[in-house]
Amino acid sequence: NAGVTQTPKFRILKIGQSMTLQCTQDMNHNYMYWYRQDPGMGLKLIYYSVGAGITDKGEVPNGYNVSRSTTEDFPLRLELAAPSQTSVYFCASEQGYEGLRGQPQHFGDGTRLSIL
Amino acid sequence: GENVEQHPSTLSVQEGDSAVIKCTYSDSASNYFPWYKQELGKRPQLIIDIRSNVGEKKDQRIAVTLNKTAKHFSLHITETQPEDSAVYFCAASLSNFGNEKLTFGTGTRLTIIP
Numbered sequence: 470n471a472g473v474t475q476t477p478k479f480r481i482l483k484i485g486q487s488m489t490l491q492c493t494q495d496m497n498h499n500y501m502y503w504y505r506q507d508p509g510m511g512l513k514l515i516y517y518s519v520g521a522g523i524t525d526k527g528e529v530p531n532g533y534n535v536s537r538s539t540t541e542d543f544p545l546r547l548e549l550a551a552p553s554q555t556s557v558y559f560c561a562s563e564q565g566y567e568g569l570r571g572q573p574q575h576f577g578d579g580t581r582l583s584i585l
Numbered sequence: 586g587e588n589v590e591q592h593p594s595t596l597s598v599q600e601g602d603s604a605v606i607k608c609t610y611s612d613s614a615s616n617y618f619p620w621y622k623q624e625l626g627k628r629p630q631l632i633i634d635i636r637s638n639v640g641e642k643k644d645q646r647i648a649v650t651l652n653k654t655a656k657h658f659s660l661h662i663t664e665t666q667p668e669d670s671a672v673y674f675c676a677a678s679l680s681n682f683g684n685e686k687l688t689f690g691t692g693t694r695l696t697i698i699p
Contacts, residue, residue: 500685511674511691512629519685527686559628565685573619574687576628 470495475560475577482550482584490545490580492560499565501543502574503527503535505556512559518543519565550584557581587612589677591690598665599698606693608675609657615677618658619687620649623672632673633660662695670697 476491494501499520504512514527518537532554534546543562547554561574588611598604610618616637621629635642635649635658642649646665651658662669675690 502687512689514686517686563685573631573634576630578628 472496473560473562473575473577475558475580477580478578479581480583482547482582484550484552484584486550487546487548488550490547490558490560490582492543492545492577493541494543494560494562494575495541496562496564496575497540498562498575499540500563501537502561502563503533503543503545504559504561505529505554506559506579507556515545515558547582552584555582555584587615587677587679587686587688589675589688589690591675591693593693594691595694595696597696597698600665600667602665604660604662604665604669604695606660606673606675606695607657608659608677608690609655610677610688611656612677612679613653613656614679617678618649618651619676620660621674621676621689623674623692625671629674665697667697667699670695 473494502517503515506512513529515533516527516535518524521537521540524535537543558580560577563574564572591608619634620632622632623629633644633647633649635651646663648661672692672694674692676687678687
């Protein structure tokens with residue numbers, strides 16, 4: 470298993486441009502998450518999904534959108550990029566049994582995004 | 586919602602000594618507490634976790650203790666080695682369908698001094 474795969478690894482955007490960060494997992498996990506990590510800081514939840522067709526906002530959703538059309542894929546869309554969105558973005562997945570959580574989250578290697 | 590506080594923010598320990606990182610949580614219903622290690626430029630990786638029906642869990646040099654009454658849990662690393670240098674994050678969550686989010690602490694940067 471490759472686990473959680475994120476693309477691209479690095480990207481530089483100009484202010485106002487848009488892009489999609491890709492995330493795919495091959496572990497058949499139900500739950501998927503997007504976090505951002507600013508330099509020297511902790512992880513902040515942007516959006517999450519508990520299954521195909523279901524998404525919900527996290528702590529910092531403004532400026533982002535997500536979709537979950539399949540179990541495997543959970544892309545994150547940035548519209549009208551702003552310098553404040555310069556960060557490292559991590560995608561994560563979790564098995565997610567109905568009625569029981571408390572399973573480890575598996576993280577991808579991250580996408581380092583700079584908005585100039 | 587849940588709030589997790591983590592202390593200290595930085596910790597320097599002589600190689601071979603022990604390190605302790607502490608976290609407190611606010612929601613008494615939280616019942617799953619993982620710890621993640623993040624090396625510089627890498628992804629967070631789970632190193633140990635504990636559920637609320639257990640007071641302590643050990644894995645070689647790493648242990649986690651949980652005090653539900655006081656709502657705090659701690660990471661203990663014994664016989665520290667240079668490769669233990671990293672940022673450590675604690676987290677808490679409710680282990681039931683309908684609340685699927687982990688709340689992370691702000692992290693502790695651990696430096697092992699050779």
